Amino acid sequence: MSIVFADRMNKVQKSFIREILKVTENPDVISFAGGLPNPLSFPIKEVKEASEKVLSENGNSVLQYSTTEGYLPLREYIAERYYKRFGLKVHANEILITNGSQQGLDLIGKVLLNKNDNILIERPGYLGAIQAFSIFEPVFNSVPLNDEGVDTAALRKTLDQCNPKLFYTVPNFQNPSGITYSAENREKIADILKERDTVLIEDDPYGEIRFMGEDLPPIRSKLKDNSIMLGSFSKIVAPAMRLGWICAKGEMMEKLLVAKQAADLHSNYYAQRVVYQFLMDNDLDEHIKKIKRLYKNQRDCMVEMIEKYFPEQVKSTKPEGGMFLWITLPDGVSSLDLFNTAIEENVAFVPGDPFYINKTGMNTLRLNYTNSDENMIEEGIKRLGKAINEIIKVSVYSTK
Amino acid sequence: MSIVFADRMNKVQKSFIREILKVTENPDVISFAGGLPNPLSFPIKEVKEASEKVLSENGNSVLQYSTTEGYLPLREYIAERYYKRFGLKVHANEILITNGSQQGLDLIGKVLLNKNDNILIERPGYLGAIQAFSIFEPVFNSVPLNDEGVDTAALRKTLDQCNPKLFYTVPNFQNPSGITYSAENREKIADILKERDTVLIEDDPYGEIRFMGEDLPPIRSKLKDNSIMLGSFSKIVAPAMRLGWICAKGEMMEKLLVAKQAADLHSNYYAQRVVYQFLMDNDLDEHIKKIKRLYKNQRDCMVEMIEKYFPEQVKSTKPEGGMFLWITLPDGVSSLDLFNTAIEENVAFVPGDPFYINKTGMNTLRLNYTNSDENMIEEGIKRLGKAINEIIKVSVYSTK
Numbered sequence: 108m109s110i111v112f113a114d115r116m117n118k119v120q121k122s123f124i125r126e127i128l129k130v131t132e133n134p135d136v137i138s139f140a141g142g143l144p145n146p147l148s149f150p151i152k153e154v155k156e157a158s159e160k161v162l163s164e165n166g167n168s169v170l171q172y173s174t175t176e177g178y179l180p181l182r183e184y185i186a187e188r189y190y191k192r193f194g195l196k197v198h199a200n201e202i203l204i205t206n207g208s209q210q211g212l213d214l215i216g217k218v219l220l221n222k223n224d225n226i227l228i229e230r231p232g233y234l235g236a237i238q239a240f241s242i243f244e245p246v247f248n249s250v251p252l253n254d255e256g257v258d259t260a261a262l263r264k265t266l267d268q269c270n271p272k273l274f275y276t277v278p279n280f281q282n283p284s285g286i287t288y289s290a291e292n293r294e295k296i297a298d299i300l301k302e303r304d305t306v307l308i309e310d311d312p313y314g315e316i317r318f319m320g321e322d323l324p325p326i327r328s329k330l331k332d333n334s335i336m337l338g339s340f341s342k343i344v345a346p347a348m349r350l351g352w353i354c355a356k357g358e359m360m361e362k363l364l365v366a367k368q369a370a371d372l373h374s375n376y377y378a379q380r381v382v383y384q385f386l387m388d389n390d391l392d393e394h395i396k397k398i399k400r401l402y403k404n405q406r407d408c409m410v411e412m413i414e415k416y417f418p419e420q421v422k423s424t425k426p427e428g429g430m431f432l433w434i435t436l437p438d439g440v441s442s443l444d445l446f447n448t449a450i451e452e453n454v455a456f457v458p459g460d461p462f463y464i465n466k467t468g469m470n471t472l473r474l475n476y477t478n479s480d481e482n483m484i485e486e487g488i489k490r491l492g493k494a495i496n497e498i499i500k501v502s503v504y505s506t507k
Numbered sequence: 508m509s510i511v512f513a514d515r516m517n518k519v520q521k522s523f524i525r526e527i528l529k530v531t532e533n534p535d536v537i538s539f540a541g542g543l544p545n546p547l548s549f550p551i552k553e554v555k556e557a558s559e560k561v562l563s564e565n566g567n568s569v570l571q572y573s574t575t576e577g578y579l580p581l582r583e584y585i586a587e588r589y590y591k592r593f594g595l596k597v598h599a600n601e602i603l604i605t606n607g608s609q610q611g612l613d614l615i616g617k618v619l620l621n622k623n624d625n626i627l628i629e630r631p632g633y634l635g636a637i638q639a640f641s642i643f644e645p646v647f648n649s650v651p652l653n654d655e656g657v658d659t660a661a662l663r664k665t666l667d668q669c670n671p672k673l674f675y676t677v678p679n680f681q682n683p684s685g686i687t688y689s690a691e692n693r694e695k696i697a698d699i700l701k702e703r704d705t706v707l708i709e710d711d712p713y714g715e716i717r718f719m720g721e722d723l724p725p726i727r728s729k730l731k732d733n734s735i736m737l738g739s740f741s742k743i744v745a746p747a748m749r750l751g752w753i754c755a756k757g758e759m760m761e762k763l764l765v766a767k768q769a770a771d772l773h774s775n776y777y778a779q780r781v782v783y784q785f786l787m788d789n790d791l792d793e794h795i796k797k798i799k800r801l802y803k804n805q806r807d808c809m810v811e812m813i814e815k816y817f818p819e820q821v822k823s824t825k826p827e828g829g830m831f832l833w834i835t836l837p838d839g840v841s842s843l844d845l846f847n848t849a850i851e852e853n854v855a856f857v858p859g860d861p862f863y864i865n866k867t868g869m870n871t872l873r874l875n876y877t878n879s880d881e882n883m884i885e886e887g888i889k890r891l892g893k894a895i896n897e898i899i900k901v902s903v904y905s906t907k
Contacts, residue, residue: 110706113619116766144571146568155562155566158558159559163555167551171543206606217513219510219512221513221515238768346572359510362512368638369609369613371609371613372635377554
């Protein structure tokens with residue numbers, strides 16, 4: 108007897124990051140590999156109070172089955188926040204509650220992608236999106252990022268060449284690069300997409316966590332149709348809740364609802380009620396301010412330590428928000444080789460390779476600063492600097 | 508501009524039941540249509556205490572990202588319960604926590620089904636499974652149920668004819684029919700499947716809610732390989748939690764884990780911790796006894812009222828557990844026609860049609876007894892009896 112699995116399962120791999128996390132379980136290892144929020148930012152007491160309240164007042168409905176769309180007042184809250192932040196008019200019917208924005212990617216893949224459809228992602232791109240879309244066996248195309256956001260000349264050219272079904276972007280504090288698209292870049296992207304059928308996906312898990320500079324409106328502000336926004340409570344309330352949302356319209360939303368129903372009926376309703384109660388009884392903006400202060404200190408510390416301990420040839424982004432720094436080693440230096448040296452020094456990160464489609468030996472890597480305190484950041488970056496110096500020496504030697 | 512959706516979305520329909528539920532929002536309508544547990548069975552106070560405890564003791568980890576597999580102690584609890592109930596040796600590594608067993612169906616479809624693969628379901632079959640599998644565009648085949656369970660002659664024949672990838676079953680208090688496979692029927696099914704590659708899926712949301720007769724072991728007890736069991740906390744703790752599990756082995760589990768990771772990283776971890784704490788601090792068997800007492804009274808009342816108010820030509824199952832009764836009208840009487848008459852009498856149910864593949868005008872229908880008190884059951888069945896008498900009169904008249 109033998110089981111023949113579906114073809115699609117040959118196209119998708121276990122998350123590289125989750126494999127790395129196993130190496131970092133050793134308590135001596137300082138890890139900048141994960142993408143975990145700082146637990147100091149979790150509203151533990153407030154969640155406790157919210158749970159107590161919703162169960163006391165409405166236990167019978169809070170523990171029952173509910174609608175596929177999600178809890179209406181929570182969807183209204185999300186819609187109103189788009190208006191408050193960006194003047195963006197969104198109706199609650201355009202919001203579908205999902206299990207984090209990761210499930211949004213799965214549902215979008217389901218309703219849009221036939222096998223061998225072209226899709227477009229950023230280079231480097233978000234691993235979770237690569238994994239989620241892979242299940243639907245598309246052809247991946249990518250467009251490079253620069254300091255301003257997307258390389259728009261390359262975008263236009265790739266769109267002309269492959270007419271992708273969707274273009275997946277993370278315009279704010281992109282994962283993995285930390286890059287934020289400029290206002291001008293956003294307008295250009297909207298202009299380019301206006302004439303086309305390609306659906307723009309704007310994933311925004313980190314947008315609320317801006318600790319420098321000013322918020323920029325979603326590209327969707329300039330692009331009425333063929334646009335989907337994804338959001339998440341993971342980085343502003345708590346990731347364990349697995350609550351995010353899809354913002355989409357019309358027939359797209361109808362199809363997404365059918366797919367959501369088939370996938371798991373609806374998202375955890377108890378958690379939806381608890382999070383909504385938390386939002387009602389607390390000032391979310393004040394809560395986010397605390398997170399920003401925390402993360403800015405951690406980011407500043409990492410930037411400072413990189414200047415102190417990394418050799419000059421190494422380049423680093425200086426993100427205005429979010430959770431990641433992106434490091435570029437000198438040409439020809441593989442971050443995968445560096446990873447092995449760094450593990451010997453008891454420090455970990457995510458090498459660049461998995462963020463690219465079909466590329467290996469990349470000289471880039473991702474560092475997370477939100478889940479280490481300042482002492483760990485100093486010690487970890489010191490160790491990593493040592494490993495980088497070693498690997499550069501070896502690389503120079505081996506190319507002579 | 509126009510969006511071209513994936514082909515698969517043409518194959519799946521909105522849940523018929525959810526459409527019906529809209530009709531039943533009228534407060535005058537007594538509805539036996541849904542499949543909701545009785546909220547009287549929800550452990551509200553206990554969930555409140557469990558949430559308070561896990562957040563007080565481990566808030567930092569309880570609100571953080573977690574592993575795709577699910578909370579290990581919860582998986583161990585589930586594995587041990589299989590042993591306790593059936594002497595079935597299951598390792599915690601064979602348990603994956605999902606968003607209800609509905610997500611289990613989505614993940615199984617993902618890892619097993621290529622377009623046009625044959626699959627086999629019960630006739631009548633569970634709507635949620637038809638919907639979940641439809642996404643993966645299989646060819647549906649069905650095998651009829653009888654009082655003993657599956658018609659094993661038909662099973663053998665269909666397996667020979669189409670060699671299906673999977674055979675989806677609900678052996679305990681089946682949805683929609685309420686039928687339970689006998690011990691002999693289970694053994695026969697195991698014997699027939701032993702020689703084959705078809706994967707047996709045993710979905711068991713109601714198995715714990717047996718209020719008459721004796722528990723029967725899963726078919727899996729007699730079938731080591733090519734077998735997947737699904738379970739759920741929805742009917743024994745609370746559906747809002749969206750917590751269920753898949754029990755599978757080896758390569759199957761590896762593929763399911765990759766699919767789960769891509770789908771939503773992991774299930775709500777806060778809810779997993781709360782439910783586990785509830786299980787630790789309370790006696791689940793005592794809790795289930797309360798649910799059984801409640802449902803047995805409701806079931807007995809509905810059986811009695813059917814005897815009192817339905818004409819003799821109407822047949823009804825008398826389930827030993829679970830949540831549903833299955834009604835068979837005289838030949839040629841359409842339950843869809845009855846539905847329209849019944850709605851005028853302010854009583855609702857689910858007509859048989861959607862539980863069959865490509866069949867209409869069926870003379871069967873599903874009644875739920877768990878979400879109505881005894882007064883509502885008496886009044887609702889009285890109204891339905893009136894509607895049945897009307898429709899039978901019309902049918903007899905029209906065939907003359």
